[in-house]
Amino acid sequence: RPGASAALIDGHGVVVAERPDRGNKVREDVSDYPLIRAALAQPRGTVTQAGLDGVRRIYGFYELPGTNAHILVGLDEHEVLGRIDRDISFAYLELAVAGLIALLAAQFLGERLFIRPIRSLTRTAGSIGRGDMETAPLRDVYTAEFAPLAAALADMAKQLAARERELRTANQHLEKLALLDGLSGLPNRRSFDMRLAASWDAGDPELPISLLMVDVDHFKLFNDTHGHVEGDNCLRVIGGTLAAELRETEFVARYGGEEFVVPASS
Numbered sequence: 001r002p003g004a005s006a007a008l009i010d011g012h013g014v015v016v017a018e019r020p021d022r023g024n025k026v027r028e029d030v031s032d033y034p035l036i037r038a039a040l041a042q043p044r045g046t047v048t049q050a051g052l053d054g055v056r057r058i059y060g061f062y063e064l065p066g067t068n069a070h071i072l073v074g075l076d077e078h079e080v081l082g083r084i085d086r087d088i089s090f091a092y093l094e095l096a097v098a099g100l101i102a103l104l105a106a107q108f109l110g111e112r113l114f115i116r117p118i119r120s121l122t123r124t125a126g127s128i129g130r131g132d133m134e135t136a137p138l139r140d141v142y143t144a145e146f147a148p149l150a151a152a153l154a155d156m157a158k159q160l161a162a163r164e165r166e167l168r169t170a171n172q173h174l175e176k177l178a179l180l181d182g183l184s185g186l187p188n189r190r191s192f193d194m195r196l197a198a199s200w201d202a203g204d205p206e207l208p209i210s211l212l213m214v215d216v217d218h219f220k221l222f223n224d225t226h227g228h229v230e231g232d233n234c235l236r237v238i239g240g241t242l243a244a245e246l247r248e249t250e251f252v253a254r255y256g257g258e259e260f261v262v263p264a265s266s
Contacts, residue, residue: 003076005051009036011068015052022053035059039070048077121149128157181254183232184239192253196263209263214242216258 007018013031030036035049043063050056057074064071179191187195196211203209216222216238223231235258242252242260255261 001075001079003055003057003079005053005055005057005072005074007052007072009039009070009072011040013037013040016069018052025052035072039072117150121153124150124153124157128153128160181239184236184254186239186243186260187251187253189253189255192255192261192263195251195253199263212262213255214238214260214262219258 005018005020008016009030010016013029013033013036015026015028015030017026030052031040033049033052035047035051038045038047038049039059039061044061046058046060048056048058051059051074056077058077058080059072059074061070061072063069179187179194181188199209216234219231219234222234226234235254239252239254239260242262246252246262250262252260252262
């Protein structure tokens with residue numbers, strides 16, 4: 001190949017034959033060359049030295065069986081190292097491509113197996129935190145590692161939704177109780193104040209608003225004479241009688257004690 005050389009050297013360091021031919025150098029004594037000394041010192045091996053023509057090469061040498069002669073074959077060092085550099089560069093390129101493929105595969109798998117489930121669970125947790133209890137994670141998109149967490153979030157959402165419905169019902173009941181008088185069952189002072197404020201805001205400025213105040217006379221004497229139980233029954237009867245006489249657009253409220261109030265538009 002280009003840049004290569006070959007030589008046959010006898011046991012005394014004399015050139016028997018060589019290629020390429022340096023011209024009339026056969027039978028030349030080259031025993032003083034470092035390359036020849038290294039080759040004659042052992043039966044086989046490799047060495048990097050300047051050749052007989054002064055060109056630095058990588059030589060391999062071998063002692064021919066039954067003789068003291070050695071055959072030397074040298075390849076140009078720059079050509080060999082250039083091929084090695086090209087092979088190394090190609091190997092690095094292959095490694096880079098393989099690494100890129102591995103990174104893309106890891107990113108794809110990580111996205112499907114980890115990032116996407118985590119994002120979905122995060123959205124679900126955020127929805128639950130905002131009060132959207134009907135949002136449940138899709139269990140079929142998770143790996144086995146995330147399935148228990150998704151199931152736990154779904155169960156938690158169901159339990160929170162049920163608790164929220166119970167609280168909403170309880171709050172409605174409490175709100176209703178907060179507007180009723182516990183003794184007479186009629187609307188209480190708070191309910192009256194709200195109704196009066198709403199009627200005042202929504203009423204026609206040209207029309208009056210009527211207000212009937214009812215006070216039970218001598219109720220303290222009745223209470224002291226017949227007892228508080230009968231006094232309570234008396235208030236219930238009076239409240240029921242007033243409520244029975246009202247129109248649909250009116251209502252009666254217990255203002256406090258033995259006092260009742262009836263707001264109505266006229």
